[in-house]
Amino acid sequence: MRRAYAMLGLGTAVLLAAASLTLIPRSSQASSTEATFLVPAHDGYGVADCLVSGHSCGQAVADTWCEAQGYVRATSFRQVAVGEVTGSVQKAALTKLPQPVSITCTN
Template sequence: MRRAYAMLGLGAVVLAAAGSLTLMPRSSEASATEATFLVPAADGYGVAECLVSGHTCGKAVADTWCEAQGYVRAVSFRQADPEDVTGSVEKVAAAPTPLPISITCVN
């Protein structure tokens, strides 16, 4: 009889411990993780056309990009400002290249 009560008590403790771990709220720091990516405008896939032109496909493309990078969704997307790009590598080609697209993702 004692063994049955001991097993019942142990089972209750394990169940309560498992339940408390699954019901814990997420920390605000983990849920607010944010990253910004610079996507080349001339990538060949037409990403820039959707994101910059204001077409309805822009939000879907940005969300898909974030999901591919391991994030949940896109918070914002726009054409990058010139000061967003460092320009640390000298340009070899004489033709000007379009500014990249900035996509900010969040978990």
């Protein structure tokens, strides 16, 4: 009789533990719903190339970049002006490089 109660208690504990694990959020998803990233223009994704040339490929490339970061899609993307970049970099050095791209991603 004691064995039956012990097995019932153990089974209940295992069932509750398994049920609680289904309520834990997945770690593969991004923690916030929206984030903005500064992407170098020469990163290899081609977002800056699409913006400069005026092609419609910018949205598709930005969406792909956001998916690679764990987000669903890009809500906006644009080239960033020299004055918007952190003040720790000299402006003379930034004018020689292609301007970075700001990409806002969302879940």
